Amino acid sequence: MIMVFLLALLAAADVKPAPARNYKIDDASRGKTLELRVATGVVTSVHFPSPVLVEDVVCGNPGAFVIKPTLANTQLNFGPQPSVGKSFATNCNVPLSTGLTVTIGIIASATPDTFVDVLVELKTPPTPAPVKTTIDESAVEERVFKVEKQCQDEHEQVLVDKAAQAIVMRHINERAIHDFVILAVLDHVKIGSRGLLRFSVENHTRVPWAAGAVRVSFYVPGKDVKVIETKAGFTKPIAGVAEEIFGAVSFEMIDLPADAKFSLEVLERNGSRHPKVDGFRL
Amino acid sequence: MSLLLSLLLTVQPQRTVSVSAKDPAPHISVGIAENAVTSFLLYAEPTKAELLLDGRKEDVPIHKNTVHIVAKKAKIGAKGVLTAFMPGGQKLVIEAIMTKFDLADGYITVVVVDERGG
The missing domain is CATH 2.60.40.1630 (bacillus anthracis domain)
Structure with a gap:
């Protein structure tokens, strides 16, 4: 439904949608600014790897956008207000529930013949699945028994050595x-x-x-x-x-x-x- | 469009600023721009923050450890001062200078270090 809506908007605005882009968000991406190209009449969705603290999102030109969170706040839809009527650049700081803040530099175009981001997906690198450790209790008991036996043997050996001397x-x-x-x-x-x-x-x-x-x-x-x-x-x-x-x-x-x-x-x-x-x- | 895009790619990214724990009023200078927000992630939640701009002083809303400067339309080179009152008595004096969009700071993390930088 959303895609149909987007395609209709794109057709109406005669803009050229850029392919969906993927960004990885990790420690190496800290300190970098995400570029986002939006246009009047087109909804640009940014999908975040964790929920956005929507009430803490701050933009440099807040009146120029309609920002709607969807999908349990993991996605923000940016829609430039037609009333602005001109191209402009701004930025937004988007804090995530993980503590990471994503800075988005936004270029908003009022002209129809431009490239526009429709879907930008931010991903965190997959974390390796934790290795499941199963404990074989019988093996543990056997190991404990062996260690105890080894300790006893060593202790007894020391005792015997001393006895032979003393x-x-x-x-x-x-x-x-x-x-x-x-x-x-x-x-x-x-x-x-x-x-x-x-x-x-x-x-x-x-x-x-x-x-x-x-x-x-x-x-x-x-x-x-x-x-x-x-x-x-x-x-x-x-x-x-x-x-x-x-x-x-x-x-x-x-x-x-x-x-x-x-x-x-x-x-x-x-x-x-x-x-x-x-x-x-x- | 290409001009705007080239400007966007040179927007100053997030950066980290160190202040001394022994300085009662450490000074930080940042660039702000029209239509840009400059956010400061401070090392603690300030008790109060106020912005002096164009001869007027106004309180700045605080979001946990973060304060924001949303620049108004002003001439390039115009100065404003954001003062954040930190717990413990330290005052962060943040000088904001109006600049071009591509020279503006977007997100700044303020950390405390001692004089040896540890």
Whole structure:
């Protein structure tokens, strides 16, 4: 319908319509002025890539035009007023909803034998479609599992490497008895600079034996006995009748002489049965 | 027609003008022409804008951050002054000089920079 109307107008005015023109609106086109050739009696349509803020359109010669928005404000139809009666040049600033302002320089002709723009289309370059990313949850879980496994393996490898360098273990198996309470120093483990002694207490009496403090000391021939500061722990605090419990004691080994002989004494809590293993080496 | 078309192709396009943030009244000079609109996209919405032209002072409508000078018929070389009162106390003094259509500014973006141009 519009095209029929336009063709009728063109025939009446005897003007030569220019082919429809396309302009691209992008960052590179900022700062450039769009040229528009219009003529009395011809409607020239400019199609914009986004809605025009029609109320903010300002033209240098507003009385010379009839500007009608169509197509949801994405198109402006420019129609020069016949009453102007002469050719003139003007410009319009057309703000778009995107924030871009299009400056249109307009040449309006009153003479019929001229080229006229009928349709000018402004386009924005197509934006590439966003790539859809689908998440395969099973693959993610598998990947997470692999990463966790890899971390565990690496962690364990580091642990093993350090253990090979730092851990020293030796069976001692020295025993002593005091009032039918048998103390056995079983193993010595050295992790880094820290030493551990593992021992057991067997109660072969008819009275339960309660674990108290653990005293570790060493001596070097010709020197005084020195007591080592320790921390001790037991699997059970009390060894019942004919029962064996296990304990361990840890201490710092940095300052201990290599030729020292050690003694380990386990004191009975509230009692006098203190078995002591003496004279063992680490 | 060809003369008008050649004029149109030399119309000054959109341009950007920088002003200093430390200048209380930065000066901008633009060319305006009869039948042409010169729009200014300012860095903030002015609280008021007024145009002094032909010895008369009149308020200029403000559209968000944009003000426009629609030139009236005047001799080439005639001067007008558009003053935009910006928030923060800065006054933009925009000197408008009547010129030929092909020398007129169409759309000007005013941005603020510091003295180092950053």
